[in-house]
Amino acid sequence: MNENLFIGSESLSALATLLGRPAVSQVFVLLDTNTARQCLPLLERQLPGGYTPIEIPAGEEYKTLATCEAVWNALTQARADRHAVLVNVGGGVVTDLGGFCAALYKRGIPFVQVPTTLLAQVDASVGGKTGVDFLGFKNQIGVFQEPLAVCIEPRFLQTLDPRQLKAGYAEVVKHWLIADAAAFAHNRTIGILVDDWTPLIRESVALKQRIVAQDPLERGPRKLLNFGHTIGHALESYLLTQPGREILHGEAVAAGMICEAWLSHHKGQLTDQELDQVETFLFSIFDKVQFVTLETEAIADFARQDKKNAGNVINCTLLEGIGQGVYDQPVTLEDIAAALRYYHRL
The missing domain is CATH 3.40.50.1970 (Rossmann fold)
Structure with missing residues (x-):
């Protein structure tokens, strides 16, 4: 570190x-x-x-x-x-x-x-x-x-313009969802109305450093930092292939966090109330990423190349409650497509 x-x-x-x-x-x-x-x-x-x-x-x-x-x-x-x-x-x-x-x-x-x-x-x-x-x-x-x-x-x-600033905020929210339930509970009542970013940056960087110090080469706990990124990266990568539809990384991660929160709920690891809190907070800040239902399988296919995968197993970071991430959770392409369809319907 x-x-x-x-x-x-x-x-x-x-x-x-x-x-x-x-x-x-x-x-x-x-x-x-x-x-x-x-x-x-x-x-x-x-x-x-x-x-x-x-x-x-x-x-x-x-x-x-x-x-x-x-x-x-x-x-x-x-x-x-x-x-x-x-x-x-x-x-x-x-x-x-x-x-x-x-x-x-x-x-x-x-x-x-x-x-x-x-x-x-x-x-x-x-x-x-x-x-x-x-x-x-x-x-x-x-x-x-x-x-x-x-x-x-x-x-x-x-x-920065407001869109770029919001995109970065997605990574701050990610840190709360995987490791700091109290910060999420406090900040979801405030949102992105921040006068001085310095304390928030210090807290977020300190949280990431604690995780990285345990696992510098991402063989274990550092994978927690990929929450929202398995589906987020797939969505971002797919839209990069579609001229005029590109989105910012943080926007993709925000969508990915909603999808992966739903997968956590689908697997019985997140309550209805917790899923609703995640969705409500993220949609209060981020616009919905637009795609059509027929694209879900094509988007999901990009997850085959996710760096956390082992062989043919797609490993995802999910939540076992707000503030408690869990890594190396196996998911299928159909799971990912189902999460994207859920997001599309919201």
């Missing part, structure tokens, strides 16, 4: 200190087209003179090996050595892809995550997961690699 994790106003000054160390030979800053325009001005004075920006297109569709090749080419052309540091400034796409590029370049160079979306601040940038999508499947290629540091500056959230 990374000890160099900074949250709040001191995070960017901590970044400047890290990058100013004599051992750092060069500094590269990976940005997408959005963060280059909206976030770099806030960050720039913390960067050493002579840093090299690397800009990639914004969007999940660019989270590919082709984009990695462009990053590696830029590093190579600039003669980056193994003492160079790659600073990844962006949401989950940039932090996942940038960490992956750094982990493989010259068998590994240090990288720093500077997450700029709520989703990346509470989830994607923490825990050492890196990777890219492949053949339409989410995060199919990747490695576990801890960053040199994670610097979380909540002021970056002011650059």
Whole structure:
């Protein structure tokens, strides 16, 4: 678990200190087209003179090996050595892809995550997961690699539109549903009306760190963090193949949590009241993801590639009550299709 994790106003000054160390030979800053325009001005004075920006297109569709090749080419052309540091400034796409590029370049160079979306601040940038999508499947290629540091500056959230902010909130809710019933009970009366995100970010990151510390390589309890993701990833991946119907990762996870809460109820692990609480809360924040009933089997089929699977068994994380996740729960493609049909009818 990374000890160099900074949250709040001191995070960017901590970044400047890290990058100013004599051992750092060069500094590269990976940005997408959005963060280059909206976030770099806030960050720039913390960067050493002579840093090299690397800009990639914004969007999940660019989270590919082709984009990695462009990053590696830029590093190579600039003669980056193994003492160079790659600073990844962006949401989950940039932090996942940038960490992956750094982990493989010259068998590994240090990288720093500077997450700029709520989703990346509470989830994607923490825990050492890196990777890219492949053949339409989410995060199919990747490695576990801890960053040199994670610097979380909540002021970056002011650059987000409401849809992006809500998408990140889905991962916060996920943490409550798998491990913090009291937080869910408290916050479902408040919703997303948050004035200061810093305490919520600290709590959410601390919860994730506790789980990751037990199981860094996701062979056991860390699988709890995948609640909502087996069906969510399948839905997100399917809609990425449908031009004009793409949804944000957090929107897919919110839908996946409703589906997987229903599966938990279907298997007798969640009460009627608990299922209703999950559904009511999530629908109070997120719009319903649109698909037609005839698409449910095609969507479910994407779950065959879920990384938690063992052989032909689809392993899902479900709930044994609000605040109590349980991992390695076998489900069938028909179970997933039935959950999607349930969601469609709501």
